[in-house]
Amino acid sequence: MTSLNRRSFLRVGALAxxxxxxTAAAGAPLAQAAVDGKRRVYVxxxxxxxxxxxxxxxxxxxxALRNHGTNFPRAESLPVMETIPNHVMMMTGVxxxxxxxxANSVYDRxxxxxxxxxxxxxxxxxxxxxxxxxQGFTTGTVLSKEYLYGIFGTRATYRWEPEPVLPITxxxxxxxxxxxAIGMVERFDPNLVFVNLGDCDRVGHSDLTGTTLQAARQxxxxxxxxxxxxxxxxxxxxxRWEHSVVLVLADHSMDWSRPDRLVSLAPRFEEDPMLAGRxxxxxxxxxxxxxxxxxxxxxxxxxxxxREIALAADGVLSAHAPADLRLxxxxxxxxxxxxxxxxxxxxxQYSNPIPGNHGHPATRPIPFFIGGGHxxxxxxxxxxxxxxxxxxxxxxxRVFGLAxxxxxxxxxxxx
Amino acid sequence: xxxxxxxxxxxxxxxxxxxxxxxxxxxxxxxAEAATAGNRYFRHGVASxxxxxxxxxxxxxxxxxxDATPGSGRGPRVAVRWxxxxxxxxxxxxxxxxxxxxxxxxxTVKLEATGLRPRTTYYYRFLxxxxxxxxxxxxxxxxxxxxxxxxxxxxxSCANLQAGYFAAYRHLARRDDLDAVIxxxxxxxxxxxxxxxxxxxxxxxxxHVPAHEIVTLADYRQRHAQYKRDHDLQALHAxxxxxxTWDDHETTNDAYRAGAENHQPATEGDWFxxxxxxxxxxxEWMPVRMGDTVDLGDGTALYRRLxxxxxxxxxxxxxxxxxxxxAQILADGTVxxxxxxxxxxxxxxxxxxxxxxxxxxxxxxxxxxxxSPVVFPPFPQDVTSAVNDVTGLLPEDGAPYNVDxxxxxxxxxxxxxxxxxxxxxxxxxxxxxxxxxxxxxxxxLDAGTYPTESGRSVATEFVCTSVTSNNLDDITGxxxxxxxxxxxxxxxxxxxxxxYLNFDDHGFSVLDVSSRRTQMDYYVVADRxxxxxxxxxxxxxxxxANSQQVHPVxxxxxxx
Numbered sequence: 001m002t003s004l005n006r007r008s009f010l011r012v013g014a015l016a017x018x019x020x021x022x023t024a025a026a027g028a029p030l031a032q033a034a035v036d037g038k039r040r041v042y043v044x045x046x047x048x049x050x051x052x053x054x055x056x057x058x059x060x061x062x063x064a065l066r067n068h069g070t071n072f073p074r075a076e077s078l079p080v081m082e083t084i085p086n087h088v089m090m091m092t093g094v095x096x097x098x099x100x101x102x103a104n105s106v107y108d109r110x111x112x113x114x115x116x117x118x119x120x121x122x123x124x125x126x127x128x129x130x131x132x133x134x135q136g137f138t139t140g141t142v143l144s145k146e147y148l149y150g151i152f153g154t155r156a157t158y159r160w161e162p163e164p165v166l167p168i169t170x171x172x173x174x175x176x177x178x179x180x181a182i183g184m185v186e187r188f189d190p191n192l193v194f195v196n197l198g199d200c201d202r203v204g205h206s207d208l209t210g211t212t213l214q215a216a217r218q219x220x221x222x223x224x225x226x227x228x229x230x231x232x233x234x235x236x237x238x239x240r241w242e243h244s245v246v247l248v249l250a251d252h253s254m255d256w257s258r259p260d261r262l263v264s265l266a267p268r269f270e271e272d273p274m275l276a277g278r279x280x281x282x283x284x285x286x287x288x289x290x291x292x293x294x295x296x297x298x299x300x301x302x303x304x305x306x307r308e309i310a311l312a313a314d315g316v317l318s319a320h321a322p323a324d325l326r327l328x329x330x331x332x333x334x335x336x337x338x339x340x341x342x343x344x345x346x347x348x349q350y351s352n353p354i355p356g357n358h359g360h361p362a363t364r365p366i367p368f369f370i371g372g373g374h375x376x377x378x379x380x381x382x383x384x385x386x387x388x389x390x391x392x393x394x395x396x397x398r399v400f401g402l403a404x405x406x407x408x409x410x411x412x413x414x415x
Numbered sequence: 416x417x418x419x420x421x422x423x424x425x426x427x428x429x430x431x432x433x434x435x436x437x438x439x440x441x442x443x444x445x446x447a448e449a450a451t452a453g454n455r456y457f458r459h460g461v462a463s464x465x466x467x468x469x470x471x472x473x474x475x476x477x478x479x480x481x482d483a484t485p486g487s488g489r490g491p492r493v494a495v496r497w498x499x500x501x502x503x504x505x506x507x508x509x510x511x512x513x514x515x516x517x518x519x520x521x522x523t524v525k526l527e528a529t530g531l532r533p534r535t536t537y538y539y540r541f542l543x544x545x546x547x548x549x550x551x552x553x554x555x556x557x558x559x560x561x562x563x564x565x566x567x568x569x570x571x572s573c574a575n576l577q578a579g580y581f582a583a584y585r586h587l588a589r590r591d592d593l594d595a596v597i598x599x600x601x602x603x604x605x606x607x608x609x610x611x612x613x614x615x616x617x618x619x620x621x622x623h624v625p626a627h628e629i630v631t632l633a634d635y636r637q638r639h640a641q642y643k644r645d646h647d648l649q650a651l652h653a654x655x656x657x658x659x660t661w662d663d664h665e666t667t668n669d670a671y672r673a674g675a676e677n678h679q680p681a682t683e684g685d686w687f688x689x690x691x692x693x694x695x696x697x698x699e700w701m702p703v704r705m706g707d708t709v710d711l712g713d714g715t716a717l718y719r720r721l722x723x724x725x726x727x728x729x730x731x732x733x734x735x736x737x738x739x740x741x742a743q744i745l746a747d748g749t750v751x752x753x754x755x756x757x758x759x760x761x762x763x764x765x766x767x768x769x770x771x772x773x774x775x776x777x778x779x780x781x782x783x784x785x786x787s788p789v790v791f792p793p794f795p796q797d798v799t800s801a802v803n804d805v806t807g808l809l810p811e812d813g814a815p816y817n818v819d820x821x822x823x824x825x826x827x828x829x830x831x832x833x834x835x836x837x838x839x840x841x842x843x844x845x846x847x848x849x850x851x852x853x854x855x856x857x858x859x860l861d862a863g864t865y866p867t868e869s870g871r872s873v874a875t876e877f878v879c880t881s882v883t884s885n886n887l888d889d890i891t892g893x894x895x896x897x898x899x900x901x902x903x904x905x906x907x908x909x910x911x912x913x914x915y916l917n918f919d920d921h922g923f924s925v926l927d928v929s930s931r932r933t934q935m936d937y938y939v940v941a942d943r944x945x946x947x948x949x950x951x952x953x954x955x956x957x958x959x960a961n962s963q964q965v966h967p968v969x970x971x972x973x974x975x
Contacts, residue, residue, distance in 0.1 A: 071960070073841070073930060317837050340836040341836070361838045383562065
């Protein structure tokens with residue numbers, strides 16, 4: 001058996017005829033050699049998918065997986081309904097007030113800049129990936145988005161760095177992502193593989209027919225169904241299916257708005273004598289995180305004023321103290337959600353041109369179902385349990401007999 | 416409320432002005448009346464209602480002396496014993512007690528049996544002077560944390576005794592698989608004989624008692640008593656717990672907060688006093704928690720929630736007590752006036768809370784009048800907004816055909832639909848009565864742009880038909896499924912979210928709820944004027960979990 005250096009690349013033949021590049025942890029085995037014989041869990045995230053979009057006509061493979069396994073129709077994303085925090089919740093099993101990752105984009109008070117939470121150090125809670133590794137299991141991440149690859153960093157035993165990454169979207173197309181997932185299973189066969197398929201979300205964001213035909217979105221859904229079908233076929237043809245748990249979910253869903261349904265809070269704050277120049281906004285599609293940057297002794301009054309101004313704006317649904325949503329202090333002083341069919345565009349009206357958005361309560365419903373041939377999977381079942389993204393880690397832990405993390409999970413095992 | 420309001424009013428006038436009404440069966444010995452010779456003290460049957468996981472309401476009416484007739488104010492104060500058992504023979508009695516009743520409450524008996532087990536079938540009876548009442552069967556709700564694999568409800572509305580026999584109730588009573596019966600209102604009608612019977616010529620198949628429009632407390636009590644003597648209704652009450660709400664006819668036609676179409680203050684007195692009397696009688700005679708308890712006189716709030724584990728919660732609405740007066744002109748901006756309400760502000764807050772608390776997968780709403788837009792044509796909301804910026808004249812969702820339902824209060828409807836969309840609420844199903852016809856509908860965010868994303872469906876609605884009250888073929892005098900087909904096609908052409916419509920048949924429905932889907936089976940009776948009428952299945956429609964859309968199903972759920 002050959003061990004790889006930590007940052008060394010392993011290039012293997014790709015299904016499409018090219019090569020796939022993986023990195024691996026120091027000492028990771030080159031070939032299939034997982035300590036725990038046959039148990040496998042595959043978490044497939046269809047980024048941005050809505051539960052009503054899965055059906056026999058458009059997504060027959062996903063529908064079959066759902067119908068033959070256990071479906072959770074009440075499943076939900078958790079605030080803020082964005083990609084990074086929900087992927088972190090999946091892999092930690094805890095809410096953002098414990099993981100430190102409340103949104104995609106935050107105002108970093110130390111650096112005095114609005115930035116994505118895409119650094120490995122941003123995630124401050126042990127992931128199920130790391131904890132499995134410590135128990136001798138092997139893990140893999142195949143994440144189509146650059147910022148996801150960024151925040152999960154080198155935690156997994158085997159990692160695929162998204163490639164090719166499209167300009168603007170910052171993600172790899174699903175066909176390439178699935179090539180990498182299949183290649184990882186075939187080559188390294190980790191106990192846990194965590195896959196993010198980004199097309200559905202990325203195409204959804206930019207689909208100008210989002211409020212009408214959703215032409216591009218529909219095409220992306222059909223394609224991701226094909227990709228998931230390829231993965232299932234691999235598991236079945238290779239004999240892995242009987243020992244596998246396949247958990248399919250989304251991190252959030254999607255809502256579309258027209259160009260005239262914008263909410264820009266920054267200009268409103270600038271018109272207020274108390275707030276002008278003293279508020280930072282981290283825009284997260286359907287959620288704005290507001291930060292008071294003025295004097296600490298005026299924070300309470302300023303937050304009350306922010307709330308008042310925000311709630312008076314057309315298209316604003318609600319405003320919340322971050323703690324009420326179990327978000328960390330990094331989420332700022334106030335979280336504002338927009339209504340369905342609207343989006344935030346801050347600091348200016350042209351700042352957010354994309355029609356598809358999420359982050360607000362309208363985008364809470366997600367698909368969440370568990371398939372596979374493992375004995376723990378209940379077949380042809382539908383559960384009334386309120387499954388959430390934070391339930392993934394406890395579910396993974398259940399399969400591998402992993403102890404709960406310090407302080408316990410915030411989610412529940414769904415097997 | 417009745418469908419095609421203008422036609423029905425015309426018929427009433429014609430009936431009153433004519434040479435009299437032809438009354439069928441007047442010489443018959445009330446074949447549908449319960450024969451309770453062995454139970455002379457319990458002539459009005461037994462009933463249960465509003466099941467909770469560990470309790471259920473039990474009801475009967477005692478006739479302790481022959482002169483203690485309903486509404487008479489006569490008869491002694493007496494105590495009645497009650498028993499709840501696990502078996503029909505009462506060898507395993509699990510709860511028992513005594514209840515004192517008197518003429519003050521028209522000798523009705525209503526109590527809450529507590530300490531029961533969740534989702535368990537029980538039998539109950541009352542005892543007086545050594546004689547037992549008929550035995551009733553009831554069933555408690557699942558525990559709040561339970562996840563039942565399915566729930567099954569009978570769904571009924573609009574039972575006009577003068578328009579026919581309650582064969583629909585009888586057929587539903589033959590099922591042994593019901594967790595409860597949801598009655599969506601118009602449990603009885605207020606009219607005098609000859610005022611609202613069967614068909615185009617307004618024939619009374621049976622005659623109302625008292626023989627005049629009910630106005631006084633004694634009147635309302637007697638009308639309740641008459642309906643409770645119906646054998647088929649007694650059978651259904653004895654089969655499963657009822658979950659009821661009222662529509663207008665439990666008081667009078669087209670009721671609203673401050674009046675009613677069928678209330679004339681000059682001859683019938685103060686509206687609020689009449690309404691209070693109707694509610695008093697309802698509280699006495701129905702197995703329901705009003706004011707959130709079984710006690711009389713502790714309030715008349717009827718809207719309430721009943722929870723069935725994590726599978727479903729049923730929010731029963733009261734759309735008569737708090738509503739604004741109906742619009743007088745169908746196609747103007749009045750129906751969209753945000754100052755007008757069908758729910759009242761407190762009930763609207765409560766309903767929205769019911770929908771977003773998300774305690775259960777399915778959010779069922781017991782909805783006395785239709786919420787689906789039925790408009791000609793449905794205007795895209797942006798179009799009406801633009802026009803109304805100038806004129807303020809257009810109804811926001813299009814010209815409604817019936818302003819007595821949510822179409823007459825579009826601001827409230829928009830508030831509910833927007834709430835569902837804004838909060839990502841899934842699996843809301845409205846269960847509706849009132850309109851004497853059967854419907855299955857998607858509920859579009861904007862009927863004018865349905866089914867695109869901006870007009871997408873945010874919930875679904877199943878409407879049950881009437882037990883007996885007139886529908887379209889009755890009014891037109893046409894054979895069933897002839898002239899109505901054109902009307903149905905016209906409505907569905909303009910309203911693409913309406914997927915199923917049957918304007919002709921009477922009957923009942925069965926609602927089956929599982930985590931995968933909620934399905935409504937529509938059954939019809941062959942002839943409402945035949946007390947022995949057979950019934951048959953005619954259609955089934957369902958909504959899959961997360962879909963917010965209805966689709967046809969090719970067979971009904973079976974009994975168990």
